[in-house]
Amino acid sequence: MESYTPPLRDLRFTLDHLVDLGGVAALAPFAHADPATVEGLLAEYGRFVSEVIAPLDRIGDTVGSRHDPGTGLVTTPPGFADAYRRYVEAGWGSVPFAPEHGGGGFPWLVAVAMQEMLGSANLAFSLCPLLTQGAIDLLSEHGSEEQHERYLRPLISGVWSATMNLTEPEAGSDVGALRTRAVPAADGSWRISGTKTFITYGEHDMTANIVHLVLARVPDAPPGTRGISLFIVPKFAVGDDGALGAHNRVRCLSIEHKLGIHASPTCVMEYDEAVGYLIGEPNAGMRYMFTMMNNARLSVGLEGLSVAEAAYQQAVRYARDRRQGRAAGAPPGEPSPIVDHPDVRRMLMTMRSTIEAMRGLLYLNAYAIDLQRAAADEHVRVAHRELADLLTPISKAWCTDMGMDLARLATQVHGGMGFVEETGIAQRERDVRIAAIYEGTNGIQAIDLVTRKLPMRSGAVVSELLDRIGALDLPTELAGLGDALSDAVDAVRDASTWILERAGTHPEDALAAATPYLRMFGITVGGWVMARQAVAAGSLGETDAFGAAKVATARFYCAELLPQVRGLLPAVRAGADLVLGVPAEGLASS
Secondary structure, three states: OOOOOOOHHHHHHHHHHHOOHHHHHOOHHHOOOOHHHHHHHHHHHHHHHHHHHHHHHHHHHHHOOEEOOOOOOEEOOOOHHHHHHHHHHOOHHHOOOOHHHOOOOOOHHHHHHHHHHHHHHOHHHHHHHHHHHHHHHHHHHHOOHHHHHHHHHHHHHOOEEEEEEOOEOOEOOOHHHOOOEEEEOOOOOEEEEEEEEEEEOOOOOOOOEEEEEEEEEOOOOOOHHHHOEEEEEEOEEEOOOOOEEEEOOEEEEEEOOOOOOOOOOEEEEEEEEEEEEEOOOOOOHHHHHHHHHHHHHHHHHHHHHHHHHHHHHHHHHHHHHOEOOOOOOOOOOOOOEHHHOHHHHHHHHHHHHHHHHHHHHHHHHHHHHHHHHHOOOHHHHHHHHHHHHHHHHHHHHHHHHHHHHHHHHHHHHOHHHHHOHHHOHHHHHHHHHHHHOOOOOHHHHHHHHHHHHOOHHHHHHHHHHHHHHHOOOOOHHHHHHHHHHHHHHHHHHHHHHHHHHHHHHOHHHHHHHHHHHHHHHHHHHHHHHHHHHHHHHHOOOOOOHHHHHHHHHHHHHHHHHOOHHHHHHHHHHOOHHHHOOOOHHHOOOO
């Protein structure tokens, strides 16, 4: 299996033309993050992940992480601990975080570009720093000054890692059913007891300490999610001077045997009166945890992009090398590369155009987060907070759905060899499958979109974004893209109106419409991205092959994929009766 090549020119194009990196760098906190500096940083990071991290992807899949039941310890695949050490020594994990705690102070937009490359190089490896990033955000926003001083610097540097502990055997998507309990101790700490499942990198050998963020119930807590508190539970006690002490009463009972991401240990964790420290106020844990979850949802959307990009690169290489059949118009006497066959080219163009649409959407989401946090004008901050809130479920769900679809297409390009493990393409399908499930299933993201995000300001946030998309000014030669985009916008507007009207009186209809509605929205925002790409790429000049390919790719997306939006409108309007038409007892095969 050949390695990964960072698409640096594509990243620069997206940062410069589809989002405004220069405008972000003009904000006071990011004055040092000018485009030239960011370009150099991304080039060096791309070299690092392609040379150090990507070569471990295959052994991570074939060997996986191993659990010792006797000690509870987990060993990552050969090379992982050393690669992580080099990652930390280079300071890569600290790039987007606060300088006062050792971070580089770069925009989240830069972090997203880095995450994309790391996930493409080795998705299983990337999950360890990804969880740590989310914990840093959570602690930065909700932790006390003492907790900042004790935990942020080693987490930002990466010498410690962090986890998110929500799920329990009987409390998956229904977090409010969790039973882990927290009892106050005389010294102001708490004793945490319970079992958590599906804990990514809950135990491993790559860092000196692991900081678990654990949801639990305090005595007399109200039921459901209103009665959940959040605690820091370190693997090793941390002294006032930062030195590590005794092992806490936390243990990995087992790791899951999974479809993919084999190198990422997915742990069952036992807390047996482990020492924990309350974050913020009691019973506010879910509100705090959403800081980490929203961060993670954008990052998981990036996983769909990352795996799709890696799969696309493999598919293109295979299609160029593999010869079979004679393409129309090819001279007789020898087989043609399969890349010359229209059906194969259609699959590759579907992959290429969707990847570029996904990248634009995800980077736009990160851009909105940066302006939400750092813009000087309050109205700008509010507008971009609303945009980030709206785009996050779409980024997570649509991009992971597309990641699965595109990985499947890459396998199809390989033909029979795609079904053979030695090509490595099957790993892409297996690895990306989890992304639609964790950090809130894609169905939950769709429900969030129709029940929380669409109703923002009585639908005005969605309407304003659709107005913005519809107002895109295209030159005459790109008028066809504008027609397709206008039709998609009209369809999403009609769907939005229907859902808002039904939500109050027939909420089951809105819920039944959620998934096709989210897909409509994702494809449409993707079309907007691609139409803007065509305009920007056209300015590069007729002789620029890169720009010409960008325009052709945008034309393909808008002509071949964007019409799906109109086709999904009947599914939105169908109502719940069709979805619920067969009683539950009648669903089983007779």
